[in-house]
Amino acid sequence: MAGRRYDESDVRIRPGRGSRPRTKQRPEHADAEQALVTGVDRGRYAVLVDADGPGERRTVAMKARELGRERVVPGDVVDLVGDTSGDEGTLARIVRITERxxxxxxxxxxxxxxERVIVANADQLVIVTALADPEPRTRMIDRCVAAAYDAGMDALLALTKADLADPADLVGLYAPIGVRVVVTQTRADGTxxxxxxxxxALDGRTSVLVGHSGVGKSTLVxxxxxxxxRATGVVNDVTGRGRHTSTSAVALRVPATPDPTWVIDTPGVRSFGLAHVDPQHLLGAFADLAAVAEDCPRGCTHAADAPDCALDDWVAQDPSDTARAARVDSFRRLLASRLGTAD
Structure with a gap:
């Protein structure tokens, strides 16, 4: 039997991967809907479409490929396309992160x-600290305050377990640097x-809560x-440290406030690195000191050992004004935390 004769019509050429012309143009996604990111879990994002609006609904989204390695965090306001109905089994796409x-x-x-982005678009950082069990760590508080000021956020110190220790010393330490302080304790009935x-202090704002494990952050939330x-834990009697109970950051609406209010709970932390904070930015949180520091010599660090620092001259001008010295000492304590020279 004679074999089949082939001609050019029998040839099939598969196009190579580079045969399709590429373009840098991206879809405009003009029909995208805005949503608030409330949680992140293994590449999936819990989002709230039309948050606090008449069409509010919860859905799940993934990050579009064009966002690359850009990190999406709780508090982000994003643009969504695809199925944003929130029905079971649906999945939308995050195509843009709006300006933070x-x-x-x-x-x-x-x-x-x-540097690691924790949350976006928060108005204030709430530093939850126990007055005892575990003992308060002022260096940790200082670092959180420094990070808040660098981010352009307010700082709120929430002191828990006031039934175990007097809050007066910590209140006196942080009031001079503009940190608002609230004090709580758990009653016998659990309230x-x-x-x-x-x-x-939270009403009408978005606040992110940070603190060591075991300080009562989850109880407060x-x-x-x-x-x-949120899961709560206990403090180890040997180490004095708490067990990590919150495993991921999540944004939650606070119902008992007149205005829309959100808190973002974060996992307990043992350290708060400040490598990203420019020491010069800290001075911006102290408007009165920044004006004085304009007379400092060029390159002045404003630290306690800085030669010819105008801050020292300002304090010396009126030794009876204890508020001046307190302000300078408070600023230099934050500066020392950033520079790693704190005691």
Whole structure:
């Protein structure tokens, strides 16, 4: 039997990967809907479409390829395309991250060049600290305050377990640097005394809560947001440290406030690196000192050992004005935290 004769019509050429012309143009996604990112879990993002609006609905989204390695975090306002109905099994795409008002970052330590974005668009940083069990760590508080000021955020110090220790010393330490302080304690029936003061400080704002494990952060969040069901832990009697109970950052709406209010709960931290903070930016949080420092010699670090620093001259002009000395000491304490020279 004679074999089949082939001709050019029998040839099939598969196009190579480079045969399709590439373009740098990207879709405009003019029909995208805005949404608030409330949580992140293994490449999937919990988002709230039309947050606080009449069409509010929850859905799940993934990050579009064109965003590359750009990190999406709780508090981000993003543009969504695809199925944004929120029906079971649907998945939308995040195609844009809108401009962030504030960005809270931290590094692993003061020498780590890699900074990690924690949350976006928060108005204030709430530093949750126990007055005892575990003992308060002022260096940690200082570092968080420095990070908040660098990010353009307000700082709020929430002191818990006031039934175990007097808050007066910490209040006196942080009031001079503009840190608002609220004090709480858990009553015998499980309710929290001082919760109204906390709600008043949070009302109408987006606040991110940070703190060591075991300081009562999750307990406070559960009181603010009864449906949150954040896991709570205990403090180890040997190490004095708490067990990590919150495993991921999540944005939660606070229901008992007149204005729309959000808190972003974060996992407990043991350190707060400030490698990303420019020491010169800290001075901007002290408007009165910044004006005085304009008379400093060029290159002045404003630290306690800085020669001919105008801040020292300003304090010396009126030794009876203890508020001046307190302000300078407070600023230099934050500066020392950034420079790693704190005691």
């Amino acid at each position: 008002r504030t960005v809270l970052r931290r590094t692993a330590d003061d020498t780590d060049p890699v 929290i005394a001082g919760l109204d003061d906390v709600l008043g 559960n009181a603010l947001v009864p449906d949150a069901q």
